[in-house]
Amino acid sequence: MTVSYRLLLLCSLVSTIGLTSILPNASSANAAVESCRTPALSLFRRHKVARGDTLVTIAQRYNLSPETLIGMNPSLHDGSSPAVGSELQIPPYNGVVVEVPQGQTWRQVATRYKVRPDTLFEVNGCQQNPRIVFVPGVNWSPNGSFTQSPRPSTVTKPVELAGYPFPQVAEVALPYGWQINPDTGKVFFHSGIDLLAPLGTQVSAIAPGTVVFAQEQGTYGNLVIINHSGGLQSRYAHLDSINVKVGQQVNTSQLIGTVGTTGQPTAKQPHLHFEVRATSSLGWVAENPNDYLKK
Numbered sequence: 646m647t648v649s650y651r652l653l654l655l656c657s658l659v660s661t662i663g664l665t666s667i668l669p670n671a672s673s674a675n676a677a678v679e680s681c682r683t684p685a686l687s688l689f690r691r692h693k694v695a696r697g698d699t700l701v702t703i704a705q706r707y708n709l710s711p712e713t714l715i716g717m718n719p720s721l722h723d724g725s726s727p728a729v730g731s732e733l734q735i736p737p738y739n740g741v742v743v744e745v746p747q748g749q750t751w752r753q754v755a756t757r758y759k760v761r762p763d764t765l766f767e768v769n770g771c772q773q774n775p776r777i778v779f780v781p782g783v784n785w786s787p788n789g790s791f792t793q794s795p796r797p798s799t800v801t802k803p804v805e806l807a808g809y810p811f812p813q814v815a816e817v818a819l820p821y822g823w824q825i826n827p828d829t830g831k832v833f834f835h836s837g838i839d840l841l842a843p844l845g846t847q848v849s850a851i852a853p854g855t856v857v858f859a860q861e862q863g864t865y866g867n868l869v870i871i872n873h874s875g876g877l878q879s880r881y882a883h884l885d886s887i888n889v890k891v892g893q894q895v896n897t898s899q900l901i902g903t904v905g906t907t908g909q910p911t912a913k914q915p916h917l918h919f920e921v922r923a924t925s926s927l928g929w930v931a932e933n934p935n936d937y938l939k940k
Contacts, residue, residue, distance in 0.1 A: 682767060682768070682928060684768075684769050684770030684772065685740070685779035686777065686779050688736075689737070690735045691732045691733065691734065691735065692706075692732065692733045692735050693731075693732050694727040694728060694729050694730060694731050694732070694733065695729065696729050698727055699726065699727070700714060703727065703733065707735050709735070710739050710784060712739075712784040713736060713739045713741075716741050716784070717734045717741075717742070718734055721733075736779065738768070738779075738781045738782075739781065739782060739783075739784070740779055740780050740782060740783050741758075741779075741780050742778070743758075743778060744776065745775060745776060745777065745778055751766050751823075751834070752823065754778065758780045758783050760782055761930075762823065762834070763834050763836065763931050764781065764930055765778070765780060767834075767836075767931065768781050773831070773833075806851045806873065806879070806937045807851065807853075807897045808850070808851040808897045808938075808939060809938055809939060809940055810840065810848050810849055810850075810851055810917060810919055811842060811846065811849070812847075815840040815841055815917075816840070816841045817839065818840070818841045818914060818916050819835055819839040819911055819912050821836070821837060821838050821931075821933045821935065822834070822835060822933070823835075824911075826911075836931040837880065837882075837918050837919050837920030837931070837934060838918075838920075838934050838935070839910070839912045839917070840916055840919055841915070841916045842915060842916060842917055843904065844904055844905065844906070845885065845903050845904060846917075847903055848869075848881055848900070848901055848902045848903060848904060849898045849899060849900055849901065850895040850896065850897060850901050851897065851938065852871075852873050852897055853874075853894070853896050853897055854871040854872050854879070854894075854895060855871065855872050855892065855893070855894055855895075856870070856889045856890065856891055856893045856894075856895060856901075857870050857872050857891060858870035858891065859887050859889050859890055859891050860887070861907065863908065864908050864909040865882040865883070865908050865918070866883045866905065866906075866907025866910070867883070867884035867886070867902065867907045867908070868880060868882045868884065868908075869881045869884065869887055869901050871895060876923055877921060877924075877937070878922045878923075878924070878929055879919070879920065879921055880918075880920040880921075881901060881902060881918075881919060882908060882918035883905055883906060883907050883908050883910050883917065884902040884903060884904065885903045885904060885905025885906070885907065886902050886905070888900050889901045889902070904917050919934055920934065921938075
């Protein structure tokens with residue numbers, strides 16, 4: 646392990662001064678985008694070791710691997726059993742806490758630990774320049790190397806969704822993945838695709854499913870979310886009007902709303918921001934819509 650990734654020091658900081666001191670201003674607009682999840686470092690909790698507790702039983706209780714608990718708690722690094730009455734740091738997922746070297750990008754950190762950059766970005770609350778991050782799906786080991794935890798359970802291969810949100814294929818104004826903001830020049834992760842269409846264009850469900858969200862939601866603007874079979878979810882953002890209600894069952898090509906400019910669109914031209922997400926132990930993880938849409 647290089648000096649730049651001082652994992653043992655970071656775990657000691659977590660244990661002695663708490664996560665609030667390590668991650669200041671986690672709720673500020675500069676630290677997290679409104680539509681993103683709470684940073685993983687803000688979701689840590691403590692477990693007071695009781696008589697009869699073992700490393701394995703504690704790990705099982707929180708659906709974690711023993712290696713994760715050892716890595717997060719320096720008192721266990723020498724192989725010691727958890728002491729009765731002591732408190733252990735419990736992360737929300739399997740993974741490690743690392744310091745991001747000066748000038749390094751999300752993509753470089755993700756490459757080093759062999760995790761998806763978009764997952765790393767979202768698990769850490771979509772922060773732009775974090776000093777310390779939680780890397781999910783990585784196991785700590787005493788020799789300083791890292792191994793991959795079992796991958797979060799998601800759909801194992803693309804499930805074909807039956808349709809397309811418009812009657813005809815639309816021009817993509819902004820694709821899925823890492824992009825450069827034309828206004829600021831900064832790199833950001835785009836969790837869907839922006840499909841150009843005139844204001845008022847009818848937007849249809851891409852497959853049968855259940856509406857689980859249908860209202861205004863921060864930067865998404867007017868948003869409709871539909872859960873489909875196979876652990877998949879589609880999202881339709883920046884809508885002008887919404888024509889469905891939560892709990893409603895919809896069919897392929899059923900009208901769910903119209904193209905608008907609500908929220909904070911990334912493209913200046915009217916468009917639909919469309920996402921496909923897959924359920925996993927880390928929540929709803931963004932997928933490349935092009936792997937699922939039938940055009």
